[in-house]
Amino acid sequence: xxxxxxxxxxxxxxxxxxxxxxxxxxxxxxxxxxxxxxxxxxxxxxxxxxxxxxxxxxxxxxxxxxxxxxxxxxxxxxxxxxxxxxxxxxxxxxxxxxxxxxxxxxxxxxxxxxxxxxxxxxxxxxxxxxxxxxxxxxxxxxxxxxxxxxxxxxxxxxxxxxxxxxxxxxxxxxxxxxxxxxxxxxxxxxxxxxxxxxxxxxxxxxxxxxxxxxxxxxxxxxxxxxxxxxxxxxxxxxxxxxxxxxxxxxxxxxxxxxxxxxxxxxxxxxxxxxxxxxxxxxxxxxxxxxxxxxxxxxxxxxxxxxxxxxxxxxxxxxxxxxxxxxxxxxxxxxxxxxxxxxxxxxxxxxxxxxxxxxxxxxxxxxxxxxxxxxxxxxxxxxxxxxxxxxxxxxxxxxxxxxxxxxxxxxxxxxxxxxxxxxxxxxxxxxxxxxxxxxxxxxxxxxxxxxxxxxxxxxxxxxxxxxxxxxxxxxxxxxxxxxxxxxxxxxxxxxxxxxxxxxxxxxxxxxxxxxxxxxxxxxxxxxxxxxxxxxxxxxxxxxxxxxxxxxxxxxxxxxxxxxxxxxxxxxxxxxxxxxxxxxxxxxxxxx
DNA sequence: ACTGATGCGTC
DNA sequence: GTCGGAC
DNA sequence: GTCCGACGACGCATCAGT
Numbered sequence: 086x087x088x089x090x091x092x093x094x095x096x097x098x099x100x101x102x103x104x105x106x107x108x109x110x111x112x113x114x115x116x117x118x119x120x121x122x123x124x125x126x127x128x129x130x131x132x133x134x135x136x137x138x139x140x141x142x143x144x145x146x147x148x149x150x151x152x153x154x155x156x157x158x159x160x161x162x163x164x165x166x167x168x169x170x171x172x173x174x175x176x177x178x179x180x181x182x183x184x185x186x187x188x189x190x191x192x193x194x195x196x197x198x199x200x201x202x203x204x205x206x207x208x209x210x211x212x213x214x215x216x217x218x219x220x221x222x223x224x225x226x227x228x229x230x231x232x233x234x235x236x237x238x239x240x241x242x243x244x245x246x247x248x249x250x251x252x253x254x255x256x257x258x259x260x261x262x263x264x265x266x267x268x269x270x271x272x273x274x275x276x277x278x279x280x281x282x283x284x285x286x287x288x289x290x291x292x293x294x295x296x297x298x299x300x301x302x303x304x305x306x307x308x309x310x311x312x313x314x315x316x317x318x319x320x321x322x323x324x325x326x327x328x329x330x331x332x333x334x335x336x337x338x339x340x341x342x343x344x345x346x347x348x349x350x351x352x353x354x355x356x357x358x359x360x361x362x363x364x365x366x367x368x369x370x371x372x373x374x375x376x377x378x379x380x381x382x383x384x385x386x387x388x389x390x391x392x393x394x395x396x397x398x399x400x401x402x403x404x405x406x407x408x409x410x411x412x413x414x415x416x417x418x419x420x421x422x423x424x425x426x427x428x429x430x431x432x433x434x435x436x437x438x439x440x441x442x443x444x445x446x447x448x449x450x451x452x453x454x455x456x457x458x459x460x461x462x463x464x465x466x467x468x469x470x471x472x473x474x475x476x477x478x479x480x481x482x483x484x485x486x487x488x489x490x491x492x493x494x495x496x497x498x499x500x501x502x503x504x505x506x507x508x509x510x511x512x513x514x515x516x517x518x519x520x521x522x523x524x525x526x527x528x529x530x531x532x533x534x535x536x537x538x539x540x541x542x543x544x545x546x547x548x549x550x551x552x553x554x555x556x557x558x559x560x561x562x563x564x565x566x567x568x569x570x571x572x573x574x575x576x577x578x579x580x581x582x583x584x585x586x587x588x589x590x591x592x593x594x595x596x597x598x599x600x601x602x603x604x605x606x607x608x609x610x611x612x613x614x615x616x617x618x619x620x621x622x623x624x625x626x627x628x629x630x631x632x633x634x635x636x637x638x639x640x641x642x643x644x645x646x647x648x649x650x651x652x653x654x655x656x657x658x659x660x661x662x663x664x665x666x667x668x669x670x671x672x673x674x675x
Numbered sequence: 676a677c678t679g680a681t682g683c684g685t686c
Numbered sequence: 687g688t689c690g691g692a693c
Numbered sequence: 694g695t696c697c698g699a700c701g702a703c704g705c706a707t708c709a710g711t
Binding site for chain 4 (some may be wrong): 258262549
């Protein structure tokens with residue numbers, strides 16, 4: 086099979102936003118793919134499952150640019166400035182990426198050369214597989230060589246999509262759910278079968294495998310896919326709603342509330358003495374948390390799958406440590422040392438498998454009850470919970486969760502149909518975070534001092550904007566975060582016009598930008614925007630309130646999002662260093 | 676042995 | 687993680 | 694309601710370059 090067959094599907098997908106049309110194109114592709122390549126098609130377009138343990142390719146935009154620079158003899162600087170220019174220009178089409186650029190380069194070069202033989206799917210796939218295996222000194226060079234030779238044999242269109250694949254973003258508007266629907270139609274002529282396929286995918290988490298199984302053994306085999314201890318299960322996610330009242334209504338007037346701990350989610354599998362741990366995205370966490378493995382080992386059951394939130398805990402102060410500190414535990418080396426320094430607790434909140442039985446289709450109430458029977462006297466706790474039937478106790482429980490150092494609550498359906506449903510499907514779980522409460526005092530006003538150009542669907546507008554606070558003592562503006570979320574397309578366009586007259590070539594002397602941060606464009610400090618965040622964090626990067634709480638650290642914002650432009654504010658009216666310091670102190674008192 | 680750049684994972 | 691857009 | 698893809702801060706691993 087030619088790689089061009091794949092590429093032409095990509096091109097078609099790229100030219101439409103209609104989902105039904107996309108599915109048609111995918112069905113056509115799947116139908117003409119030989120059985121032995123079906124899994125590879127899936128891996129090339131969606132990526133391979135990470136829990137299998139293969140190393141990543143370890144190559145993304147910058148290294149792709151370096152490769153292109155070497156093989157076409159164009160300086161890296163020139164490619165980067167070209168991209169910047171082109172990203173600032175057009176908006177209608179999505180041809181402003183590195184992949185398209187390579188395509189045009191190839192186009193020019195090929196005028197004089199003989200057309201290369203078309204690449205095959207296996208050729209491209211196996212080159213990527215080979216690149217994963219390179220490591221150690223000189224490995225980057227070898228990866229670039231592999232990529233360069235692939236590009237050398239590629240037509241302009243092939244080159245474009247090879248680069249997009251390497252960048253890790255096809256950006257054509259399809260992902261797992263669309264592929265599943267296409268599978269159902271292609272192999273069973275009945276799109277309602279997507280539920281069966283999705284169900285199997287939830288238990289196997291490898292669409293390449295599912296697709297091949299479907300191609301070889303049909304839908305019957307898919308129905309037979311069952312939980313295997315040691316293979317992760319796709320995690321159930323929570324929806325969001327704006328108020329506790331809405332949540333209660335959605336869940337039928339009553340629900341269970343659980344603390345939403347600020348840590349990382351762990352799915353633990355126990356088979357006799359063998360324990361494996363998975364993250365939310367099904368990466369292995371087994372090696373990182375030997376202490377968690379011990380806790381699980383202590384449960385007196387042979388086969389078990391459960392889920393919980395793993396939080397860093399300060400034993401002497403008897404309270405949680407910030408999420409940032411838990412991240413010290415996500416490491417490969419010195420685990421035994423760091424495990425003492427950052428003790429960890431696991432708050433268990435769900436049971437998926439016990440003995441020989443799947444609990445996925447049991448109700449929340451039953452799963453929770455079984456869980457509470459299991460988690461006794463073995464170093465584990467269940468997530469704190471309460472059943473509520475009205476807003477008042479909801480708010481009280483929420484307040485308590487914040488006082489106890491959590492982010493908020495998860496509301497869970499206690500109806501009979503409240504099964505464990507993988508993916509963010511349905512409204513059986515609804516999260517409500519402290520930060521959703523529209524407390525005006527929680528937002529901050531930042532001066533915009535620069536921006537980066539957007540990519541993909543944001544080509545032609547700013548992709549992110551740099552925000553700074555005002556430091557009265559030094560009469561200067563200190564950056565504290567980038568803001569990219571919360572903009573509508575209209576606002577984004579408005580910003581282009583608004584900042585056009587404020588563009589400057591050289592950095593304003595009153596603005597302090599950390600050297601790690603590289604804006605595409607600089608603005609003279611003028612426009613103020615309102616920004617909301619979940620939390621103020623200690624920052625190794627930003628210079629706002631630098632050194633105030635920690636050596637060589639400033640303050641930044643977790644999950645910053647744009648609220649509105651504040652035309653009524655002058656740059657000197659922005660949130661000040663003192664105010665930010667005050668906010669940080671208040672937050673840590675809780 | 677160290678630093679900076681880059682990638683990739685958590686949220 | 688947050689968010690908005692297209693369906 | 695679903696699905697998708699724009700983009701955030703931050704910590705660790707890896708590699709190139711010194």
